[in-house]
Structure formats: structure tokens, C-alpha cells
Amino acid sequence: MKILSYQDSGYAPFVRRLNRRALPEPGTRDLVSTIIAEVATKGDEALFTLTKRFDGAILTAKTLFVSDAEFAAAEKAVTPETKVAVARSLKNIHSFAKRSLRKDWSAKNAEGATVGERFTPFDRVGVYVPGGKAPLVSTALMTAGFAQAAGVPEILAATPCGPDGSVNPALLYALQAAGVTEAIKVGGAQAIAAMALGTRTIRPVDRVFGPGNSFVVEAKRQLVGAVSIDLLPGPSEILILSDKTGNAEFIAADILAQAEHGGDSIVGFATDSKALLGKVVKAIEKQLPTLNRSKYIREVLKRGTFLLHVKSFAEGVSICNAFAPEHLSLITAEEDRWLPLIRTCGAIYLGNDSPVAVGDFLAGPSHTLPTGGSGRSFSGIRADQFQRRTSIVRLDKESVRKSLPVVEEFSRIEGLDAHGRSTAIRLEK
Incomplete structure (x- = not known):
């Protein structure tokens, strides 16, 4: 595991590299x-x-x-x-x-035309x-x-x-x-x-x-x-952001659970509590030998896991928004203060008693979520992504009459006189 404090010389360069873009090798x-x-x-x-x-x-x-x-x-x-x-x-x-x-x-628009959507x-x-x-x-x-x-x-x-x-x-x-x-x-x-x-x-x-x-x-x-x-969902990721109220045993268990995916999985933990970080490290060492897939977990802990002691919780939030994790576990006594500031992640799990595993298997939202930093542009799978959208427009003579001056002006500006003519012809006797 890479363990860094904001006081370390390698901390700032490492944090800058967490601002990712989902680009292929x-x-x-x-x-x-x-x-x-x-x-x-x-x-x-x-x-x-x-x-x-x-x-x-x-x-x-x-x-x-x-x-x-x-x-x-x-x-x-x-x-x-x-x-x-x-x-x-x-x-x-x-x-x-x-x-x-x-x-x-x-609904009716300003000129009286009926507009809408069909899904x-x-x-x-x-x-x-x-x-x-x-x-x-x-x-x-x-x-x-x-x-x-x-x-x-x-x-x-x-x-x-x-x-x-x-x-x-x-x-x-x-x-x-x-x-x-x-x-x-x-x-x-x-x-x-x-x-x-x-x-x-x-x-x-x-x-x-x-x-x-x-x-x-x-x-x-x-x-x-x-x-x-749908989106660009690759190897599993989690970032756990916690203040001193975090339960070290629970946090370690979530770290190990996501590392269990193996491969190129990425696991991160950031806290403004140095004492909590130390407890989490000890809890990981205690729990790891008891797990069936410890071989895969050890590989991820070695290559793809980072633990950060951040200067402030606000800095942790900034790191989260730059990293854009697939899963974010947010544990803080000031949830109402910090939650609105989280913008770029696939799913948020709130509090000590919200294991990501429940979301993986049962909760209801899809666990297919953006990874690799693509959370800036994509959201996880939603039901409405399986729907095709079609817009609907219906006019009558009165709404055509009210629309004509605007259509003719755009036709003049864009040099598309056939557009204006196609509207005006409907009002000719």
C-alpha cells in the first residue's frame, strides 16, 4: 500500500496524478x-x-x-x-x-403549438x-x-x-x-x-x-x-473519505472487499485523522489473512491501493472530485455540509453502516458505474438509458400564423428561403 501524508514530499505530485482522464493505452x-x-x-x-x-x-x-x-x-x-x-x-x-x-x-408552446416527448x-x-x-x-x-x-x-x-x-x-x-x-x-x-x-x-x-x-x-x-x-465502466474502484468518526474495522473491510475484485482495481482511503489512518492499516493487516481471495487482494493492495492523510476534509473532497471514483464511501459527522460538494463519482455510500457490497448485490441502483475518471462525463446505468426519446410537434393554422414571423427572420438570416416558404405556404388561401 502507498501511504502518504500531506507533510511528505511525494504527497503533492501523487495527488496531482489522481486527476485522471479515461484515455486508452x-x-x-x-x-x-x-x-x-x-x-x-x-x-x-x-x-x-x-x-x-x-x-x-x-x-x-x-x-x-x-x-x-x-x-x-x-x-x-x-x-x-x-x-x-x-x-x-x-x-x-x-x-x-x-x-x-x-x-x-x-404541452403548448408560446405560439400555441403542441410539443412533447415520447419514450x-x-x-x-x-x-x-x-x-x-x-x-x-x-x-x-x-x-x-x-x-x-x-x-x-x-x-x-x-x-x-x-x-x-x-x-x-x-x-x-x-x-x-x-x-x-x-x-x-x-x-x-x-x-x-x-x-x-x-x-x-x-x-x-x-x-x-x-x-x-x-x-x-x-x-x-x-x-x-x-x-x-451506456458508459465506460472498467475495473472496480473505491475511494473512502472519512473524518475521525469513521470505524476503522468497517473501513478496512470495505477496502478489502473492493480489492477482492483483483486485476487493475483501485482502492483509495483519505482522512484528516492520522489516528484513524493508523487504525485502518492495523485492521487491514488483521482481516486480510482470514479471507479466501487474499492472493488477489494482496496484489491490489500492493499495486493499486493508496492511503492518504489529508490536511483537511475540504482537501479530501477536492481529491474526490478530481479522482472521480466509481464508488465513494463518505463518512463524516458533517454530512449535510460535505455531501452537496461531491460532484464527480458514480455512487455515494453514506455513513459507517453503508457497505458498498449491499449496493453491489441488492440495494437497487445499478452497480455498473463510470471508472477511470469518466465519472466527470458519465453516470451509472439507469433505466431511462434503455429508452429511445422522440420529440413530438403539432401545429394548427393559428400556431403557424404566430410562428411565421420568427421562421421568416431565421430563414433570412441563414439564407434558407425554402424554410420560410414551407411555413408561409400553409397560410395561403
């Missing part, structure tokens, strides 16, 4: 560009080749999609407890999603669910579950299979419970390309959702235009 960018080109030109064959290369699995046209028999077997294989957990999570997801769906409206679900969306070290069952729910709540009729899921071509049964059960209509056993940048561009057997989608590693995120970035995307 040149090597990642070039490799993803090559993968996209292969899928665009070779379609299914490229998927088979790339899956064998990266995942060690041999797929064919018959095994590319998860079959009905595989979905049925997964439903039989999962425990009753898993089914209850999935149902409870989906219940909260749907309840939260329904509140944020946009609704049709109409309809996308016809077909793609959701990406990472595989890797753990089956992210919750991610299936927090992507497809929102599409299901929005009424999307076709939901295509993509998730990598194991070397034997199988997908975790609990993950398959969750996908089916969340309304997925098709699922392909492909991961990585090639899965994003297949969903965006389509192949001989895979019909393209209107929009792609879901988190992934740096290659998945870069594929989404490069394919904007061919398809729309």
Missing part, C-alpha cells in the same frame, strides 16, 4: 482495433478463433449460443437460496428502475457480463434487469465461457431471470464487436451495456457510432 487501443477489424471481416470465424486464443474454448456455430437445454439445466442446478437472492435483488432493481423511467408528456424502449440491446476470476451474477441482474424493467423486448447477453465451453449455472439462471432472450459464450473486445456489428448468426443490437476490463471498455469506445453505449 496505445497498446490496448491498437489490439482492440485489430480485434474489431477481424470480427467485422470474418464474423463468426473470428469469434471462434479469438475465443480459443484468449479463453481456451472451442466454439462452433452450434455451441456459440447458450442453448435452451443449458438454461434449463442451470435452473435445476442452482440452490433455492440462490433463487431467493436473485429474486430479492431483481425486486429492488425493478422498483428503483421504474421510478427513473421517463414518461411521455405534451419507447430500444428494440434490441446487448449486455456484457464479465467472466474471469468470478461469475458476476449480480452484474447480469444490474444490466439486463434494467432492460427488463424498461420493457426491452430483445436482450442479448455476452459472457465468456470456460475452457470446456460451459457458463456458470448461477450466472445463466440470473440472465434468464433478468429477461435475457439470447446469450453468446464470447467475452472480451470481440464480444462487444459482435454485438455492435453483428455476424452471420448474431444480429446487431441498438445499444451496448455493461462493465469489463480495459479491452472491453476500449472496444465500446471505438464502436461508438456503429452502436450507442
